[in-house]
Structures are given as C-alpha cells and as structure tokens.
Amino acid sequence: MAASRTDTLTIETPEGIVFSLQLAGPLTRFLAWCVDMACIAAITGGLNTVLSVLGVINRDIAMAAVALAYFIVSVGYGMATEWFWRGQTVGKRLLRLRVADAQGLRLQFSQIAIRNLMRFVDSLPAFYLVGGLACLLSAKAQRLGDLAGNTIVVWIPRISQPDLKQLLKDSPNSFTAYPQLCARLRHRVLPREANLALQALLRRDELADDARVKLFSEMAGYFRTMVAFPQEADDSISDEQYVRNVADILFSSKDGRL
C-alpha cells in the first residue's frame, strides 16, 4: 500500500500503458450516501404501505413482512444496486461515482457484499464516523469496507469529445496564407499550451464578458511572442480570433501529424 495519500490510482498494464482512476473524496461519498439513505427510506416507506395491506388479512404476518422488508432493503440495497449497475447506487450515479476493484480488475460480487456488510462497523458510532476517518487517513480514500473488499470508489469524469467545429466557426483563418510561420508555431507551442487555447475556445460561453476579453487578450499576447504573423494577417482580427486561428493551426491543419 502506498504510504502517502493521493487522489488518483495509477495502474500500469503489462504492456507498459499507464492509466489513472480518480479517487472519490469522503465528502462526495457522504453526499452519495445521503441520497442512498433517502432512497432506502423511500423504498421501505413504499413497501410499508403496500405490505400494510396484508394487515387486513393477518396483522401478525403484515408486521413480520414489514420488518423483514426493512432489513432486506437496508442491508441489500447497496449490494443489489452496486451489482446490477456495476459498482453504482442511485447516489453514486448522481454524483458520478463508481466502486471499482483496487487493482483495476473486474469487480466481483463477493467484493461488493463485503464492502456493504462492513458498513456495520464503518457506520459506527454514527454518521459513518469510523468509515469517514478511515477514508481520510487511507492512502486510497478507502473506508474499512473498501479495505476488506479490496475496492476503491472512483469519480467518473463526464466524457465528451471536443467540438472542433467550434474552433473556426465561419471566419477564415488568415494565418494559413503563411505556411512557414504555421509550421514554426506548431514546432514551438507545447501540448499543454495548445490545450489551454483549445479549452478556452470550447468554454468561451462559460466566461463572463470581461473575463473572456481579458483571457483572450493575454493568450493572444503570449502566442504573438512565439511567432509574429505579418501585420495584414493580424491587424483586422480580435484577440479571440487570433487564438482561434492558432488553435486551428495546431489541431486541425491538414499537414498535422498523428
């Protein structure tokens, strides 16, 4: 086990490929648990109403059925949902969390069962204090149930492909008339700088007007220091269009390479 606390689990495959899973923090997990508690309360409340109808026939059997249903739902909810939804409960789905094997392998039913049974200790003395503390102290944010079940809880990012059509919109790229300068730009710009430009363009609508103007002004200024395009190509365009042209050259040019 790693000695220091981390927010990602990095796994290296035998092929030498490294991928990382983002670990969920105690607060997000607690919020997911609150949602699940609400679900359990709703399910047991519903079952209570339905099974109470049995009371018309036999009050004893109705009460027994309600007690058994409550026990089964409270103990089995996590196991059933995590098994059928591959590591997710309603709360985890809402907060985009998933239970995963600690080594990145396929999650087994026994692992799910153990991590849920261990809630009896993790929830002590109240509000998952033991589990929360274990989660805070553990290198992989594992509560005791995760430790015994050999599981982790990961955060699943919202996956979407970048809309590259956003880059150019309808404006022509005045820089493409200077292929040598474009090549120099591609050579000088680092991947993380290119990504910054791309992300700024993709998220432009999320920014306030002032912030957007300031951001693109700073970015354009930075890119101008790397390659100076002739005045006629630069003069008539805004800072945002300048960054748009740069990103277009970096990501979409036909002679770009894989």
Place this chain on the structure above:
Amino acid sequence: MIINLNQFISAEKPYWDELETVLEQIEKKPEQGMSLEHLKRFHYLYQRAAADLAKIMTFSAEPHIRQYLELIVSRAYGEIYESRDVSSAWSPLKWFWQTFPQTFRTHINQFWLALITMLIGCLLGGLLVAIDPSTKEFLLPFSHLHDDPSQRVAKEESSSKDRLAGAKANFSSYLMTHNTRVSIFTLALGITYGVGTLIMLFYNGVILGAVFWDYIAAGETSFLFGWLLPHGAVEIPAILVAGQAGLVLAGALIGWGGRPLTFRMRFRAISDHLVTLIAGGAIMLIWAGIIESFFSQYHEPVIPYAVKIAFGITEILLLTWFFARAGRLSPDGHATQATH
C-alpha cells in the same frame, strides 16, 4: 508536437466504439464465453486503445479524449487480466450443499478458536453467577431472565393461554433480523484484527454460561434444555460461523497462513469465503428464528420436554453431519451431495 486531433479521432473512433460494444456484452453476461476469434479481436482492440492512450498522452494534453480512453482501457484491462473464475451459473442448492460446508471445513481452525472463546466466556459467566447470583442482573441483557428460574418455569407451565398468539410471525422476523445483524457485526469486527470478533463471541458465551448456571442451579435443567436446544442448536453454531468468518478476515489482515502473499492477495483469496460463511449463517438463523418463535416458546404440558430435547439433539447431529460430510468428494471426484 501537436497531433491532428480531428484526424486522430476520425481514424480511431470506430475501434473505440467496437471495444465499448464488446465490453458492454462481456459486462452484461460475464459467464458467457468467447470464441478464440472474438477473444483475439477483443485483445487487439484493447491493445489499439491502449496504444492510442499512450499516443494522446505523449503528443497532446487534450483531457477529454485522454479520460475517455483511460476509462475504456481500464475496463478492458479489468476483463483481460482478471484471473478469478466466473462461475457459469450459480446454483443455490450446489452452493448450500457443497460450497458452504467445504468453506466451513477450509477454515475449521478459526471455527475451533471461535468455539473455544465462546466456551471460555460460558465458563466465566457460569462461574460469576455461581459465586454471586446477583451478577446476573448485570450480565443478562433481557429482564425476563433476571427473575427466579423456578418461578418463571412454574408460571410458563401453568399458563393456559398462548402469550405469543397473533405475534409469532412478527417475533420470528424480529429474531431473524436481530440475530443476522449480530452475526454481520461479529464478522465485520474481524477488521479490528479479530479482537472485536473475539469479544463478541466471549460476551455471548458469558450470557449463555450465566443462564445455564442459573437454571441448572435452580434444578430446572429439563426446562432449560427444552427451551434452548430446539433453536439454540442452530442459532449458536450460526453465531460461531459468523465468528469464524470474522477470524478469517482477521487472519487475512494479520497474514496468517504462512504463504508469502501480499495484503491484497490475501483479501482477494478470502472474499468468496467470507460471503459464503455469512450467507450460510444467515440461512441457519432464519431456521432458528422460526423454531424459536413457533416451537421453543411452548413448554410442558403443551409439548413434552423430551420431545423438544430430542428435536434439538437431532438438529445437532444433522448439523454436525452437514458440516463434517456434506460436499466431500467421493473417490470418483464427485461431491457426495451432488449424487443424491
């Protein structure tokens, strides 16, 4: 150097989609096997996605594509490198008659340790009540056990009405759920390096010992065995099985067993066993709950003590046979129960 992202996605996306489709199929029906051709294709798609991931990490920091590829590569990795068996079809009967007793025997040492701990508690509980009968008020959690045993027996035997009438099913469900909770807790306390599990077993032993001595000293031995044996013959072993599971968990934590396995490997090796033991114990507690509510609470003259004791002894014998013999392999390699 920046890669041409559009070209890259267009070229590779069909392979990622195909890999996702294969993964969906595998995850939906893990027990369904794959032909060699499909397996080769799956492996190829995994390697291609992994190579794409390596490429995108080297040449571009575009986070969405990287996260997406990490997700599908991690899912495929989990399927390809998982070496644990996926049972083709889970059979409840096979599990109960073979897997459960076999698992019990695999960890028999932990069962003996659980039994010895409970017996020591029993001896201490009996000894404390023998030395000072007033201690039973502190030791026994149920108020009806604080009374004089002879008075209780006289009251129960002279009662003409069924005090559980109209509440047997509810009482039975209470017993089942309460005892199963205690069992799960006993198992879960194994995470305290077994200390919590041993304390639970010891404490249950103390209660049993105190009750035993209290009734035996009062000359109510027949009532005691007639009352406790029918359900206790299954309930107490079920708690011991839960204790056994807790000690198996503690063993994995500590690293008992001699084999040089890592912490994770030890937990991985016992996870199925823990679930089997606790689920088996829960089934035993369902039986015990029914018997305690519908049978154990009726005394002479309704049911003769000899009948109740004989019933309890029969249960003990059957349970002993079950744990000792069920699921053993015959010389031809078949489980003895499977042939029945």
